[in-house]
Amino acid sequence: ETGVTQTPRHLVMGMTNKKSLKCEQHLGHNAMYWYKQSAKKPLELMFVYSLEERVENNSVPSRFSPECPNSSHLFLHLHTLQPEDSALYLCASSQLRTSGYHRNEQFFGPGTRLTVL
Amino acid sequence: AQRVTQPEKLLSVFKGAPVELKCNYSYSGSPELFWYVQYSRQRLQLLLRHISRESIKGFTADLNKGETSFHLKKPFAQEEDSAMYYCALAGGEIQGAQKLVFGQGTRLTINP
Numbered sequence: 001e002t003g004v005t006q007t008p009r010h011l012v013m014g015m016t017n018k019k020s021l022k023c024e025q026h027l028g029h030n031a032m033y034w035y036k037q038s039a040k041k042p043l044e045l046m047f048v049y050s051l052e053e054r055v056e057n058n059s060v061p062s063r064f065s066p067e068c069p070n071s072s073h074l075f076l077h078l079h080t081l082q083p084e085d086s087a088l089y090l091c092a093s094s095q096l097r098t099s100g101y102h103r104n105e106q107f108f109g110p111g112t113r114l115t116v117l
Numbered sequence: 118a119q120r121v122t123q124p125e126k127l128l129s130v131f132k133g134a135p136v137e138l139k140c141n142y143s144y145s146g147s148p149e150l151f152w153y154v155q156y157s158r159q160r161l162q163l164l165l166r167h168i169s170r171e172s173i174k175g176f177t178a179d180l181n182k183g184e185t186s187f188h189l190k191k192p193f194a195q196e197e198d199s200a201m202y203y204c205a206l207a208g209g210e211i212q213g214a215q216k217l218v219f220g221q222g223t224r225l226t227i228n229p
Contacts, residue, residue: 004160031214042121043203043219050212090161096213106217108161 002026004109006091012115015081021112023074023091031096032074033106034066037088049074050096081116088113119144119208123220130194131228138189138223140178140204149207150187151217152178156200164189164202174198194227201225 004025013019025032034046048056049068063085065077074091092106120143130136142148152164165173167180167187178189187204204220 033214042221043217045216045218048211048214048216050214053212055211055214056216094215097210097215104215105163105166106215110160 004091004093004107006089006109006112008112009110010113010115012117013078013081014117015083017081018077018079020078021076021089021091021114023076023109025072025074025091025093025107025109027093027107029093029095029107030071031094032068032071033092033094034074034076035090035092037090037111039087043090047076078114081114083116086114086116119206119218121204121206121218121220123202123204123223125223126221127224127226129226129228132196133193136189136191136194136198136225136227138202138204138225140187140189140220142185142187142204142206144185144206144208146209148180148182148185148187150178150180151205151207152176152187152189153203153205153219154200155203161203196227196229199225199227 007022032049036044045058046060047066052068063080067075088111090111091109094106095104122141150167153161154164155161176191180187201222201224203222206218207215208218209216
């Protein structure tokens with residue numbers, strides 16, 4: 001499959017469960033991102049990885065734990081979540097900007113719809 | 118603070134009518150702005166960016182620094198333009214990766 005893929009597409013979990021979201025990009029990019037899209041809020045940036053190094057944690061609670069084992073894969077490990085964490089979680093990737101003024105486009109996955117009971 | 122405001126959650130126009138989706142931003146630096154679109158059952162994708170000064174699918178957007186706006190316009194709407202539109206601000210960069218700040222989005226419906 002091309003582009004950015006995310007699995008699972010839907011996930012229902014209890015507050016005591018541990019689960020992981022997976023993102024894979026087939027675009028040869030070297031930056032990856034996690035976003036959260038809640039029903040009544042704008043899309044919020046959660047984490048940024050540049051060359052497999054986490055470079056931004058946007059005040060995200062520790063019950064969300066990202067992992068980037070290589071430039072093609074990104075995980076979001078979930079544990080002891082709250083019902084208010086129910087949302088659509090989007091992964092994106094881009095090429096790092098190494099020179100010039102033009103910032104590179106982010107390509108988004110289809111998202112994982114998470115429901116916490 | 119970096120903020121993007123899209124004042125209209127819903128916008129409905131008739132086919133052939135002009136369309137304008139409003140976007141205002143708050144940013145202390147030199148802004149870089151984008152419009153992303155999400156068609157039904159498709160993923161979020163870039164529509165256009167202000168730096169390119171291009172027209173995509175008949176849409177244009179001009180950055181007005183005086184009014185801190187980046188409104189999206191199309192002179193004649195088509196039914197296939199029905200989608201969710203998000204305005205986004207590149208609110209800084211960290212080690213070559215961009216940090217996007219999104220607006221709430223506007224759902225555009227084109228009526229036949």
